[in-house]
Amino acid sequence: MKKRLFALMMASMMVMGAMVGCGGGGSDEPAPTGDGEETQGDAADGNTDMSNVEIGVCIYKFDDTFMTGVRNNMQAQADTLGAKIELVDSQNKQATQNDQVDTFITKGMTALAVNPVDRTAAGPLVEKASAAGLPIVFLNREPEPDVMQSYDKVWYVGAKAEESGTMSGEIIADYWNANKETADKNGDGKLQYIMVTGEPGHQDATLRTEHSVKALQNAGIEVEEIGNDTAMWNKVQATELMNAFITSQGIDSIEAVLCNNDDMALGVIESLKANGYNTGDASKFVPVVGVDATAPALEAMSTGSLLGTVLNDAENQGIATTNIAAMAAAGQEITQDTVGYEITDGKYVWVPYVKVTAENYKDFQ
Ligand code: BGC
Ligand code: CA
Numbered sequence: 001m002k003k004r005l006f007a008l009m010m011a012s013m014m015v016m017g018a019m020v021g022c023g024g025g026g027s028d029e030p031a032p033t034g035d036g037e038e039t040q041g042d043a044a045d046g047n048t049d050m051s052n053v054e055i056g057v058c059i060y061k062f063d064d065t066f067m068t069g070v071r072n073n074m075q076a077q078a079d080t081l082g083a084k085i086e087l088v089d090s091q092n093k094q095a096t097q098n099d100q101v102d103t104f105i106t107k108g109m110t111a112l113a114v115n116p117v118d119r120t121a122a123g124p125l126v127e128k129a130s131a132a133g134l135p136i137v138f139l140n141r142e143p144e145p146d147v148m149q150s151y152d153k154v155w156y157v158g159a160k161a162e163e164s165g166t167m168s169g170e171i172i173a174d175y176w177n178a179n180k181e182t183a184d185k186n187g188d189g190k191l192q193y194i195m196v197t198g199e200p201g202h203q204d205a206t207l208r209t210e211h212s213v214k215a216l217q218n219a220g221i222e223v224e225e226i227g228n229d230t231a232m233w234n235k236v237q238a239t240e241l242m243n244a245f246i247t248s249q250g251i252d253s254i255e256a257v258l259c260n261n262d263d264m265a266l267g268v269i270e271s272l273k274a275n276g277y278n279t280g281d282a283s284k285f286v287p288v289v290g291v292d293a294t295a296p297a298l299e300a301m302s303t304g305s306l307l308g309t310v311l312n313d314a315e316n317q318g319i320a321t322t323n324i325a326a327m328a329a330a331g332q333e334i335t336q337d338t339v340g341y342e343i344t345d346g347k348y349v350w351v352p353y354v355k356v357t358a359e360n361y362k363d364f365q
Contacts, residue, residue, distance in 0.1 A: 169215025
């Protein structure tokens with residue numbers, strides 16, 4: 001937690017430092033960077049007056065636990081910077097989102113930030129931004145590389161989904177290795193697991209699925225998939241899916257459940273609990289792992305119903321997105337010095353994932 005707060009403070013201070021440096025007023029001290037070096041910010045001749053910054057933000061749908069965390073952090077960071085921001089709900093409809101972007105442009109917003117409904121439909125949004133000469137920052141749903149290259153004022157803020165897949169697989173592998181006798185319920189030497197995936201086509205769903213299984217195999221564990229389906233990132237859908245798997249497979253043949261996010265892991269746990277599992281009796285336990293480290297997931301870890309998760313850092317993803325949009329709207333060059341985050345290939349910010357286990361979950365609460 002301390003580390004995250006530090007990163008947050010640094011990111012805010014750097015942007016503000018760049019503003020102050022440019023305005024030429026007030027501070028004698030250069031703003032520190034996250035890596036301990038000092039900088040004036042790369043703001044020598046740009047217009048850093050945040051009063052002209054108005055960021056129009058489209059979120060694929062407001063009713064998404066993780067994205068709610070990201071958008072709250074975007075709002076808070078805009079307030080910190082003194083930049084205007086307007087966040088709208090695209091209600092999971094790409095056509096609605098396209099209209100919202102048109103409206104933002106007509107209203108004279110000076111930057112766009114978009115969490116696409118369909119990441120393969122980002123191209124037309126970039127064309128709109130480019131026709132209006134506006135910067136556009138995508139987040140959480142990664143556009144295709146050719147779209148990212150089609151305009152110089154497009155950026156992406158996200159996290160390397162492979163990392164989260166690997167970490168969630170490792171959490172299950174560690175459990176398996178530490179509980180050899182009880183974890184292999186049918187004693188066949190193989191781990192029978194169920195995979196509950198996010199929305200098809202989402203890079204996080206595809207890569208978390210693939211890399212979580214790879215991590216198990218890399219740990220030398222023989223695996224057998226006995227169920228795999230999408231619950232669309234959704235808790236209620238995951239409960240229904242798990243009920244169906246329990247009915248078809250029998251609860252005792254399920255040796256682990258890997259979920260692409262925490263909402264679905266919590267939905268799976270509801271189903272297990274309704275069947276008398278994961279309520280504290282060690283002989284009736286199915287290890288479940290998620291991704292995000294949401295507050296309810298950390299709570300489930302404290303009671304032992306959820307084995308582990310992976311921090312998907314909503315705070316830093318929100319701050320990075322807002323900083324880039326604000327600084328680009330203010331005419332600044334986008335560099336680590338101006339936005340507080342390393343910029344890869346001139347366009348990408350990759351916020352690291354963190355493995356969350358029984359040993360460290362309290363640090364995230
Ligand atoms: C999160 C999910 C969320 C999805 C939305 C993922 O990175 O892990 O919880 O539903 O993004 O796009
Ligand atoms: Ca087995």
